[in-house]
Amino acid sequence: DAGVTQSPTHLIKTRGQQVTLRCSPKSGHDTVSWYQQALGQGPQFIFQYYEEEERQRGNFPDRFSGHQFPNYSSELNVNALLLGDSALYLCASSLGDSLGTEAFFGQGTRLTVV
């Protein structure tokens, strides 16, 4: 079982550019959540996708958008990058969206905006 895989592992972008991060959930999982972890901070919830729909969103601007595909994989898009978007972006997958299910995290994508 490959677990949750994220790509790329590292990325450097310039202010104002756009970026797409990708996540493949653990086999059998249908729910994907995205978190942003700034240096020295805990992860912050961005949004969750279930059945190809955004279920709930955290306190992030519309520059952050996402998508879930029929195979349950997901993308996180960030437009008009700011220096403050530099962070580790974590994807978590689970089976269903109930609290009784464990969320499995990928190793993350380290985004640096210069």
Add this chain to the structure above:
Amino acid sequence: AQSVTQPDIHITVSEGASLELRCNYSYGATPYLFWYVQSPGQGLQLLLKYFSGDTLVQGIKGFEAEFKRSQSSFNLRKPSVHWSDAAEYFCAVAMNTGFQKLVFGTGTRLLVSP
């Protein structure tokens, strides 16, 4: 709004000594509580979780945590620390609704001295 406080940013423990990491939460109802561990360059791994029932929960790697409603706490403990336990530890809370959005604390970095 939910919040999680981990008052200790860093903790150093001698190998073989006992460990207790503190976590306090703020939430109006019975929370769902989690402890995750993050090793350098890695994603988050679930150590244990509390939903209901016995307030002392056992997790992986010899960790346990105790839920104390009166103190709004969910402290993580281990009787004997190993050098491989050095990592960042995050406490998280989720609302007890049918949706898993995790709110994390800022983390405690555990250093293990020989």
